[in-house]
Amino acid sequence: MRVLKFGGTSVGSVENIEKVIAIVANQSKLQPVAVVVSAVGGITDLLLKAGTLAAQKDEAYKDVFQEIHQKHTAFAKALTATDTLVTADIGQLMSHLDDLLNGIFLINELSPKTLDKLAAFGELTSSRIITAAFNHKGIEAKLKDSRTLIKTDAQHTKASVLYAETNQNITSYFAESKSKITILGGFIASTRDGETSTLGRGGSDFTAAILAAALNVDQLEIWTDVSGMFSANPKLVKQAKPINDISYHEAMELSHFGAKVLYPPTIVPALSKNIPIYIKNTMAPEEAGTRIGQQEQANGNPIKGISHISDIALLTLEGAGMVGTSGISKRLFEVLSQQQVNIILITQASSEHSICIGVMEADALRAKTAIETEFAYELSLHRIDPVIVETELAVIALVGESMKSHQGISGKMFSTLGKNNVNIRAIAQGASEKNISAVIAEKDVKKALNSLHEVFFEGNRKQINLFIMGVGNVGGRLLAQIKQQRKFLRDNLNLNLRVMGLSNSRTMLVSKEPIDLDNWESQLAGGEDADILRFRESVIALNQRNSVFVDITANEPVAMAYEEYMRNSISVVACNKIAAAGSYAYYSNLKRLSRKYNAPFMFETNVGAGLPIIDTLQNLIASGDRIVKIQAVLSGSLNFVFNNFRSGDSFYDVVQQAKDEGYTEPDPRIDLSGVDVARKILILARESGQAIELDDIVNTPFLTKNNLESTDVPHFFETLKEDASHFEKLVSDASSKGERLKYVAQLDNGKSSVGLQSVGPDSPFYNLEGSDNIVLFYTERYPEQPLIVKGAGAGGDVTASGLFSDIIRLRQD
Structure with missing residues (x-):
């Protein structure tokens, strides 16, 4: 014999009850079946609500009663084609329920004893309807009131089973029963005095286990709306997996800690007789589900x-x-x-x-x-x-x-x-x-x-949730790179990147679900008005694991928000130089917060776009080496400008070309004034261990006073035309000596400087083409022949690539 229990969701709709009938009919062909059913989904809550309202002298209980009555009547009609006997039976039960609720209303009290009587109506009614549904289909089934079999003490709402009497009742009844299908209401029992008692919410599972143990069946099946017990709640953890096999004790622990597919006391009777319990899905009966039983110690995952x-x-x-x-x-x-x-x-x-x-x-x-x-x-x-x-x-x-x-x-x-x-x-x-x-x-x-x-x-697969502010040129290319590489990262690096938030200067979007990178532009366009503070608050409130804020702006208020992100253990990947090159106090505090809250602060692109300059420097220092001197061409923008500026050319035209092709900041004065390069050598100096400020760096400008005092970008370009002879002289003087102009940053003996230099063919900077950068690290281990990092130092793709590399490095943290 087998015992099958079907929960509230399994009998929560006419369609689901039809599935229950099919499952039971199929199993009953092989051996007799005892079927324990819960109340129709949601009915127990409605019964308790009606009782509470009645006890509070609130006549709204009558509306709830009508809802209960109508729902059961509708089920009965749909499943039995308005069988008059069934309708009359349900009507009689509802009349008793109505009387009980009226009594509660009159005496203004809902005692535990009365509460048991009230709650029992759910199973009493569902078991009658389901039995009638079987018989209507020509499948013979017999109804048995569980209260005549299961006896408890008088501790109402939390009754304890009297096993000696209960087991005798069950074995005697089924020994004489000739029915292949017996339907019983779960959850309900009675005291020795014949008063209705209950086994606690979820007690239908317990009813089935009591029957299974008394009858010493081969297996107990608990049918629900999920395919077994899962490694975590699948409603909260999308990657949760069904557990194939689990021990009684593990199942008891999981069910105690909220795994709602099984009522914890259910396991005790089954364990006493070593009866395996199967958790199955009524909506997908072909799926294996979970087997609960005696388990051998395994060498696999110790966590179930x-x-x-x-x-x-x-x-x-x-x-x-x-x-x-x-x-x-x-x-x-x-x-x-x-x-x-x-x-x-x-x-x-x-x-x-x-x-x-x-x-x-x-x-x-x-x-x-x-x-x-x-x-x-x-x-x-x-x-x-x-x-x-x-x-x-x-x-x-x-x-x-x-x-x-x-x-x-x-x-x-x-x-x-x-x-x-x-x-x-x-x-x-x-x-x-x-x-x-x-x-x-x-x-x-x-x-x-x-x-x-x-x-x-998940095999240490790491999910990183990205919130990106500044999705212009570089941001758009970063999103394209993430989209292109997502499958490779999952398959080869066990890394799952999800973009959960985006913002540009106009609109912003923070989503509970990953943003579709195939149409992120239209999704962002439909977002709310951009607001730096609200974006940050939304990211923090979403409270995703492994969250990363990616800053691709040049905005100071955005950079000043890093502290709050880090205090909430949100990592920061920054293209924005303001934080790392601002005051030393702010920079050092970010480093401290990064360590304290385990929120990495990554800013590789601050210095060399996609080049691993900061990473190389940090590795040298971490390995015990000491920086002696750094010489570098750190501006891809300026290198592009001076590589394309020849004697007789218009300096204005070359700068305009660099701006149009995205090699300079929107305001080229930031690049040409040397401020950008000064920030970069400042960052390298700080990463080398020096506590210096931007004002400590000697910046020798090559621009004229007229250029530097320009009021805006258009005015700046006009001054370039006005001072064309100044720039012509710079390039012609270098050319006459067989040299080339390079904007060089230097850190030597604790002193930093930036400025335009004329370098000859023997210089490592001489043949630096296009927008390439180069950094020479002279250290105690590399005193004569420096460690050199060289490559493209500007451009949307390489900058996006540098940001992407920083994001990927986070998988190791």
Whole structure:
């Protein structure tokens, strides 16, 4: 014989009930089947709502009752073609329900005993309708009232099963029954006095397990709306996977910690008889689902699942008077037991100075009052402090029987949470090491679950969520590169890049789902008005794991926002030089915040676009080398200008060409004044360990006073025409000596300078073509022949490539 249980969603619609009938009919061909059914989806909540309204003397309960009545009547008509006997039977049940609700309304009270009677109507009605539906299709099925089989004590709403009587009732009944299909309502039972009792919300699973154990069946099947137990809640973790096999104890832990596909007490009867439990999907019966049973210790993943419980409150009892005082814990737990407060989690420091317990938030005030009443004497003497209550919390748990034989799991768990700015309020791990539990803020649950799932179940595949501000020329090319390389990164680097936010100067978009890179322009155009502060607040509120803010602007307020991003463990990848080349205090504070909040600050493109200049410098220093001197051509813009400027040419035309082709900033004065190069050598000096400011760099301008005092960009270009002879002389003087003009930055013996130089053929800068950059690192290890980094130093594609490289490097953090 087999026992099958179908939950509320499985019987929540006419279509689903048709699927239930097909599954049961198919199985009953092989052997007799006992079918346990829940109330029609949503009915139990409606019953409780109606009872609560009635007890509050609110006549709106009548509307809820009508909704319950109409829903059942509609189901009965659809499944039995208006069978008059069935309709009359349902009508009689609804009449009893109406009388009960009227009584609750009149006496203004809803006792636990009455609550059980009220809640039972869901299963009593659904079991009748479903039995009639079988028979209507010509499939013989018999209804059996579970209350005549399952006996409990009189602890209403939380009744305990009297197993001796219950098992005798079940075995006797089924020994005599000739029916191949028996339909029973789940959740409901009765006391020895014949009063209706219930087995707790989710008790239909428990009913099925009680039947399975009493009948010693081959297997118990729990049919629901998902294909088994998952490695995490699939509604919160899209990458969650079905668990093929899991042990009884692991399933019990997961179900306790919120895996709602199984009611925790269900496992106990099955475990006692070693009956495997199968979690199956009514909507996809062909899928394997999850098998729960005795499991061998495996060498695979020691973690079977990650789960959580929401709406937790943390209560802390502490005080010097607790240290060395026996009986404190006994009194604490006894008073909570008397108040029927279930303790979810316990942790106590070895100093005995405090005890921390997790309870459901709904029980927190009652628990606090009871504890403070119990310890009133100690509180009056200030030996114990008032109970501290923290709310809006959740418990997350790693579950797996094999964890005890694997080192470093808790360390990996806590470091993963820490990297994602998930603060842990309390930790509990039993000696059996079947689960590791941590209390965190409710708002961080989704991020925590996804971060842990990524580490423990996805082969260390890292998901990086990008929020990009400044999607102009360089930003557009970065998005194109991400789109092109996304599959390669997933397949080869185990890296999943998702663009979750975009902003330009006009509009912005921050999305809960990844932005489609095939039509990001139209999505962004339909976004809200751009606002730097609101964009940042939206990114922080979205609270995604491994979040990265990418700044492709030259905007100072954007750069000043980096601190707040980092404080929320959001990494920063910056093309904008203002932060790294601003005040040393701000730069050093960003470095400090980066370390403190594990939020990498990446700004490779600040110096050489796509060239690994900063990375090379950092590696030299990290390996113990010391920088002696740096010589460099760091402006692709200026190199382009002077490589294309010949004697007799118009300097104005060359600069205009550089601007048009995107080699200069929108305001070319930033490049030609040497300020941009000065910022770059400043950054290299700081990364070399020097605490210097921009004013400390000697900047010898080659522009005229007229150029430097221009009022705007058009005026600047006019001054270039006016001072054409000045630039002609610069290039002709160099040409006459067989030399070329290069704008050189230098760091030597702690002093930095930038300026235009005329260099001969023996200089490494002489043959530097196009917009290329070159950096010569003279170090203690490279004293004579420098370490050279050379390549394209300007242009949208290479700058985007540099940003992309910084983003990819984040996978290692």
